[in-house]
Amino acid sequence: MDAFLLQILNGLDKGSAYALIALGLTLIFGTLGVVNFAHGALFMIGAFCAVTLQRLLNLSFVTLDPSQTDFLGNPLKVETPYIEAWFGKAFGNALIDWSVPLAIIFAIPIMVGIGFAMERGLIKHFYRRPHADQILVTFGLAIVLQEIVKYFFGANPIQTSAPEELTGVANLGAAIGMQLPYPLWRITYFLFASVIIGGVFAFLQFTTFGMVVRAGMADRETVGLLGINIDRRFTIMFGVAAAVAGLAGVMYGPILSPNYHMGMDFLVLSFVVVVVGGMGSLPGAVLAGFLLGILQSFASTTWASTTIPGINQIIIYLVAIVVLLTRPRGLMGRKGVMEE
Amino acid sequence: MSKSQLTRRGLLKTSALAGAGLALPTIFTGRASAYTNEPTGGTVTLGFNIPLTGPYSEEGKDELRAQQLAVEHLNGEGDGGMISTFSSKTLKGNGILGKKVQYVSGDTQTKSDAARASAQSMIQKDGAVMINGGSSSGVAVAVQSLCQEAGVIFMAGLTHSNDTTGKDKKANGFRHFCDAYMSGAALAPVLAKAYGKERRFYSLTADYTWGWTQSASMQKFLTDEGWQLVEDIRTPVGAGDFSSYITPVLNSGADVLILNEYGGDMVNSLTQSVQFGLRDKQVNGKNFEIIVPLYSELMAKGAGDAIKGVFGSANWTWTLQNEGTKAFVKSFGTKYGFPPSNSAQTCYAQILLYADAVERAGSFEPCAIVAALEQNTGSLESIDSPSNKGYVFDGLGNGKTLYRSADHQCFKDMVVLKGKDNPANEYDSLEIVDVTPADKVWYEPDNEMFAGGDLGKCNNGA
Numbered sequence: 107m108d109a110f111l112l113q114i115l116n117g118l119d120k121g122s123a124y125a126l127i128a129l130g131l132t133l134i135f136g137t138l139g140v141v142n143f144a145h146g147a148l149f150m151i152g153a154f155c156a157v158t159l160q161r162l163l164n165l166s167f168v169t170l171d172p173s174q175t176d177f178l179g180n181p182l183k184v185e186t187p188y189i190e191a192w193f194g195k196a197f198g199n200a201l202i203d204w205s206v207p208l209a210i211i212f213a214i215p216i217m218v219g220i221g222f223a224m225e226r227g228l229i230k231h232f233y234r235r236p237h238a239d240q241i242l243v244t245f246g247l248a249i250v251l252q253e254i255v256k257y258f259f260g261a262n263p264i265q266t267s268a269p270e271e272l273t274g275v276a277n278l279g280a281a282i283g284m285q286l287p288y289p290l291w292r293i294t295y296f297l298f299a300s301v302i303i304g305g306v307f308a309f310l311q312f313t314t315f316g317m318v319v320r321a322g323m324a325d326r327e328t329v330g331l332l333g334i335n336i337d338r339r340f341t342i343m344f345g346v347a348a349a350v351a352g353l354a355g356v357m358y359g360p361i362l363s364p365n366y367h368m369g370m371d372f373l374v375l376s377f378v379v380v381v382v383g384g385m386g387s388l389p390g391a392v393l394a395g396f397l398l399g400i401l402q403s404f405a406s407t408t409w410a411s412t413t414i415p416g417i418n419q420i421i422i423y424l425v426a427i428v429v430l431l432t433r434p435r436g437l438m439g440r441k442g443v444m445e446e
Numbered sequence: 447m448s449k450s451q452l453t454r455r456g457l458l459k460t461s462a463l464a465g466a467g468l469a470l471p472t473i474f475t476g477r478a479s480a481y482t483n484e485p486t487g488g489t490v491t492l493g494f495n496i497p498l499t500g501p502y503s504e505e506g507k508d509e510l511r512a513q514q515l516a517v518e519h520l521n522g523e524g525d526g527g528m529i530s531t532f533s534s535k536t537l538k539g540n541g542i543l544g545k546k547v548q549y550v551s552g553d554t555q556t557k558s559d560a561a562r563a564s565a566q567s568m569i570q571k572d573g574a575v576m577i578n579g580g581s582s583s584g585v586a587v588a589v590q591s592l593c594q595e596a597g598v599i600f601m602a603g604l605t606h607s608n609d610t611t612g613k614d615k616k617a618n619g620f621r622h623f624c625d626a627y628m629s630g631a632a633l634a635p636v637l638a639k640a641y642g643k644e645r646r647f648y649s650l651t652a653d654y655t656w657g658w659t660q661s662a663s664m665q666k667f668l669t670d671e672g673w674q675l676v677e678d679i680r681t682p683v684g685a686g687d688f689s690s691y692i693t694p695v696l697n698s699g700a701d702v703l704i705l706n707e708y709g710g711d712m713v714n715s716l717t718q719s720v721q722f723g724l725r726d727k728q729v730n731g732k733n734f735e736i737i738v739p740l741y742s743e744l745m746a747k748g749a750g751d752a753i754k755g756v757f758g759s760a761n762w763t764w765t766l767q768n769e770g771t772k773a774f775v776k777s778f779g780t781k782y783g784f785p786p787s788n789s790a791q792t793c794y795a796q797i798l799l800y801a802d803a804v805e806r807a808g809s810f811e812p813c814a815i816v817a818a819l820e821q822n823t824g825s826l827e828s829i830d831s832p833s834n835k836g837y838v839f840d841g842l843g844n845g846k847t848l849y850r851s852a853d854h855q856c857f858k859d860m861v862v863l864k865g866k867d868n869p870a871n872e873y874d875s876l877e878i879v880d881v882t883p884a885d886k887v888w889y890e891p892d893n894e895m896f897a898g899g900d901l902g903k904c905n906n907g908a
Contacts, residue, residue, distance in 0.1 A: 109694060109697055112693040112696070113690065113693060115693075116690050174870075176871065177871070177873060178775070178780065182871070260503075261499065261502075262710070262745075262748050263710045263714065263748050264748065265717065265749065267751070273721065274723065274726075275722065285697075287696065287722070288722075289723065292721070360721075362686050362687060363713050365710055371686055406691060408677055408694050411680075418682070
């Protein structure tokens with residue numbers, strides 16, 4: 107029973123990342139009609155926002171300490187972060203320690219900016235082109251972004267740590283008399299993802315801006331005929347989608363040390379999530395994200411992988427095939443999306 | 447429309463002529479040289495095949511630094527590094543056999559097919575007489591067999607699978623790096639001493655040749671010490687999130703977790719295990735422990751605090767206190783500003799060993815070099831075995847070392863390391879717990895974990 111619940115938790119956690127990425131993908135697809143293969147790269151850039159902030163906070167000046175020696179026997183170079191020198195040791199250390207959550211603030215303007223630049227600079231020119239062209243150009247963009255990140259940060263994974271207070275393990279089962287130890291940071295990630303998902307839905311549901319966007323998703327032309335500049339709003343939604351993917355990446359750093367190709371690893375799965383959830387359906391994307399996360403978790407258990415070797419690698423695709431055969435529009439897909 | 451002057455017959459004639467013309471030089475060179483890429487001018491070209499992209503590219507870059515340093519030292523530039531401490535005194539800083547050493551490099555991308563293609567290009571287009579480097583056993587096995595077919599020497603870089611000098615061994619290939627068997631043999635007694643004889647272990651294993659042999663070796667030696675295997679789970683390479691593999695460990699009754707993982711997988715599986723609180727757990731009345739059988743300094747850096755107190759093994763480490771190591775760390779550190787890694791040292795040593803073998807053979811002919819590296823110059827102490835013979839050398843950082851002629855595998859002392867609790871600087875993350883003497887990690891060439899292969903005959907190619 108404990109093991110079962112733990113795998114559900116694992117699934118929710120993995121599912122959080124899938125759901126956030128798939129949510130952004132669906133937003134872009136639903137509004138602009140573009141299949142954005144560079145979306146995984148946005149997730150990766152988000153993670154590197156955290157890495158960058160961590161590096162900025164750790165910028166140090168060097169003093170020579172003649173009383174100690176380095177590995178070659180020269181006087182030891184002692185590095186002190188500027189931030190410690192300016193704000194005192196305790197506050198400086200706390201800032202560095204909390205660099206991942208702080209990176210949320212740092213990442214939002216950057217991600218929105220990158221989203222705008224991508225949409226206005228490149229993707230805009232591909233609206234009237236076939237989906238295949240859009241896929242090729244965004245895929246190419248993803249590779250370019252990856253290589254840029256690799257040039258500056260190298261190919262090895264870079265460790266980003268969660269704040270001291272949020273590392274360690276919490277026993278989630280204490281109230282019901284069970285042993286359910288789960289890492290605090292993963293719980294934080296799940297809560298964070300829930301807040302973001304809730305926020306996006308509330309924004310679309312309860313604001314005038316959101317209402318117009320939803321109307322535009324349903325019938326772009328009519329909204330345009332009413333004299334509303336729907337393109338501008340869609341560009342803003344592209345920025346929002348980029349920020350959602352970026353934030354998913356920022357907070358994922360302590361779980362998976364960021365490396366330059368982490369985006370690609372998530373992108374393919376997120377596309378399956380979107381297809382299973384139903385193209386263009388936001389609740390579908392979230393539901394399918396959590397569902398596939400949990401399924402993948404169970405497929406990786408000892409029992410599953412010894413019964414059917416390799417099941418952990420293919421389960422998601424098997425489910426996708428079954429769903430598409432029985433419900434060709436996905437779990438919550440609407441009629442008329444991506445159909446002539 | 448322009449009218450083409452070319453007829454079908456004309457085209458055929460021209461291409462036949464062109465083909466013959468293109469083939470002509472190779473016919474002549476084929477007759478003129480006795481072996482592949484015989485160096486005729488004043489220079490000789492070495493081929494460095496390293497991962498510059500892909501998950502192991504940091505290792506690749508460090509290998510290339512060491513290779514460039516070795517070329518400088520062979521050509522008499524810099525401080526000479528380990529040439530002055532090397533027991534063989536054939537290298538004079540005047541190149542190899544008086545020819546200036548130059549090099550070409552190729553990117554293996556940590557993929558077997560890309561690695562074969564880049565090695566092939568260096569052999570065919572650039573005239574490389576020897577291929578060195580690499581950071582994956584899958585790649586090493588593939589490139590080794592290519593070199594065997596092409597008739598050049600392969601001096602392997604970082605490759606740790608038993609298969610490289612086991613079932614996939616080749617006469618033209620040589621490995622200086624240790625293997626999975628040696629890691630198991632060196633680690634098990636240290637672990638039994640530190641954690642007791644009554645332990646139950648669970649292992650997560652990277653699902654490819656290296657992981658399999660690593661896992662089999664650890665199981666053999668740990669069960670010999672009285673430990674019990676609870677479960678051995680294979681994880682896909684590049685799994686990323688290991689949570690689904692780690693949570694079953696929590697309630698499995700195991701009190702030790704062995705991570706047969708490398709590169710980014712090692713970093714992720716280790717940090718995530720620590721996040722799940724495994725290091726703070728008490729199972730069967732004992733502290734839960736994590737072990738990483740193969741350590742790399744570059745990965746230790748990536749894992750940060752998670753490696754504190756974690757045991758592992760290595761082929762070499764820069765904090766060893768022998769003359770060769772000191773000389774190498776000094777020249778590498780002076781040139782690049784940080785100490786060299788495991789993979790750098792093995793590549794550097796392999797290049798010097800190759801150059802020395804050529805000098806002793808008096809020729810670049812592959813079969814002569816194989817004979818020089820197989821030459822029986824002695825044996826290791828306290829090992830009573832007919833296979834304990836081959837080329838014996840010292841001063842390349844690992845103490846007295848035997849290049850065993852029976853399978854082209856080096857035997858030397860193994861280093862057992864542990865993550866330091868209070869590192870003095872960012873390069874000081876690992877401390878040496880034990881240096882296991884070569885006779886404790888010795889095995890016979892027909893050992894069951896290495897059986898099934900055959901060196902075959904050396905190939906001169908051409």
